Amino acid sequence: MSTDLRFVVRPGGRLQGDIRVPGDKSISHRSIMLGSIAEGITHVDGFLEGEDALATLRAFRAMGVEIEGPDAGRVVIHGVGMHGLQPPDAPLDLGNSGTSMRLLAGLLAGQGFEVTLIGDDSLSRRPMKRVTEPLALMGAEINTTPKGTAPLMIRPVDGLRGIDYVMPVASAQVKSCLLLAGLYAEGETWVTEPAPTRDHTERMLQGFGYEVMIEGPRRGVRGGGKLVACDIDVPADISSAAFFLVGASITEGSDLILRHVGMNPTRDGVINILRQMGADIEVSNERVVGGEPVADLRVRSAPLRGIRIPEDQVPLAIDEFPALFVAAACAEGETVLTGAEELRVKESDRIQVMADGLKALGVQAEPTPDGIVIQGGPIGGGRVDSHGDHRIAMAFAMAGLRASGEIEITDCANVNTSFPGFADLAAATGLNLEVAHV
Numbered sequence: 341m342s343t344d345l346r347f348v349v350r351p352g353g354r355l356q357g358d359i360r361v362p363g364d365k366s367i368s369h370r371s372i373m374l375g376s377i378a379e380g381i382t383h384v385d386g387f388l389e390g391e392d393a394l395a396t397l398r399a400f401r402a403m404g405v406e407i408e409g410p411d412a413g414r415v416v417i418h419g420v421g422m423h424g425l426q427p428p429d430a431p432l433d434l435g436n437s438g439t440s441m442r443l444l445a446g447l448l449a450g451q452g453f454e455v456t457l458i459g460d461d462s463l464s465r466r467p468m469k470r471v472t473e474p475l476a477l478m479g480a481e482i483n484t485t486p487k488g489t490a491p492l493m494i495r496p497v498d499g500l501r502g503i504d505y506v507m508p509v510a511s512a513q514v515k516s517c518l519l520l521a522g523l524y525a526e527g528e529t530w531v532t533e534p535a536p537t538r539d540h541t542e543r544m545l546q547g548f549g550y551e552v553m554i555e556g557p558r559r560g561v562r563g564g565g566k567l568v569a570c571d572i573d574v575p576a577d578i579s580s581a582a583f584f585l586v587g588a589s590i591t592e593g594s595d596l597i598l599r600h601v602g603m604n605p606t607r608d609g610v611i612n613i614l615r616q617m618g619a620d621i622e623v624s625n626e627r628v629v630g631g632e633p634v635a636d637l638r639v640r641s642a643p644l645r646g647i648r649i650p651e652d653q654v655p656l657a658i659d660e661f662p663a664l665f666v667a668a669a670c671a672e673g674e675t676v677l678t679g680a681e682e683l684r685v686k687e688s689d690r691i692q693v694m695a696d697g698l699k700a701l702g703v704q705a706e707p708t709p710d711g712i713v714i715q716g717g718p719i720g721g722g723r724v725d726s727h728g729d730h731r732i733a734m735a736f737a738m739a740g741l742r743a744s745g746e747i748e749i750t751d752c753a754n755v756n757t758s759f760p761g762f763a764d765l766a767a768a769t770g771l772n773l774e775v776a777h778v
């Protein structure tokens with residue numbers, strides 16, 4: 341095992357300051373993918389220099405795309421056009437990144453070369469049939485392990501054909517995968533979502549001049565078009581802001597400003613849920629930047645109360661539940677989450693791992709098949725295993741603000757996948773956090 345990186349959080353502190361968290365992960369991935377297959381030069385600002393988005397960037401470099409940067413969030417992509425990607429010399433290693441693997445499966449299914457996608461232990465356990473099955477319906481040839489997991493071996497085929505697919509899970513990764521495959525398919529490719537999920541792919545395709553057809557819950561593209569390079573300004577990631585929204589909400593005397601946060605309505609569930617719990621979050625300076633809504637947020641501490649989380653908010657806050665569970669632990673009364681079985685197949689089983697961690701700190705947390713029941717109450721000190729899941733590590737770091745003793749969080753290196761600089765930024769705003777290399 342590589343050296344463990346641990347967070348040690350001492351009790352006390354409060355969050356204050358005026359900060360901008362790093363760029364949106366979902367948008368950063370998509371900027372590289374679409375910029376690479378566009379015609380012309382795409383300039384990206386605010387790119388997330390985290391391991392996940394860098395895995396996507398390296399994959400396209402390995403397929404012959406010239407990409408400059410990242411340099412302080414600036415990336416310049418020399419697009420090769422729809423058919424300009426080259427076969428890579430080796431399997432594409434996508435590390436911990438589910439978004440890279442699922443979206444690339446779609447984008448690469450219709451290329452004229454063979455390519456294999458691999459990932460780390462966590463990614464190699466995650467379900468890929470949700471993308472390989474509908475891609476097979478389009479005529480793609482992709483091999484997985486018998487369990488339906490990576491490595492994905494993608495073979496060239498004569499051509500893909502459009503399908504009309506009703507998605508069994510509300511997943512932006514599945515939707516995006518199929519739309520990207522649809523760019524290369526004959527005819528129209530349609531996907532129907534059981535519930536709205538993040539729509540960055542649709543917005544960005546339109547930004548690159550590609551028509552996306554929208555009919556109620558259906559999204560469609562017609563194959564055979566082209567993308568034209570454009571400039572992209574990546575907003576700060578609301579999923580990274582979420583840790584600070586929770587940290588400031590639960591700690592008396594906190595008053596924090598978060599700048600330029602992406603406020604796409606398919607991503608703002610965390611704000612709706614926290615407000616329903618009583619959080620004091622002010623939204624100002626709302627504007628649209630490069631097709632994505634953005635705003636500044638001011639969050640001040642407030643007494644939180646437990647709620648039954650509305651199921652329609654679940655896909656809109658899907659990555660924010662580790663942080664929200666910490667908010668629930670600090671709330672008065674009971675918080676009940678249902679309809680969130682997807683949390684069990686994220687970077688870790690986030691229901692089980694969060695329940696175990698909360699219990700280790702003396703919080704009553706009962707996992708259910710599709711959610712959790714958390715009783716608000718005092719948080720003690722203790723040791724928590726993040727299972728290499730970035731969002732679990734950051735959520736428990738914020739719990740330290742309300743804990744009565746020291747919290748030690750193990751296996752934190754993957755925080756770098758989505759939030760490089762988290763520890764320094766958290767410490768600068770008032771969290772008593774130290775990083776230990778063990």
Ligand code: S3P
Binds near residue numbers: 365659682
């Ligand atoms: C993402 C979609 C979500 C989310 C992930 C990023 C994306 O996954 O959890 O962090 O960029 O499309 P699902 O589509 O599996 O819900």
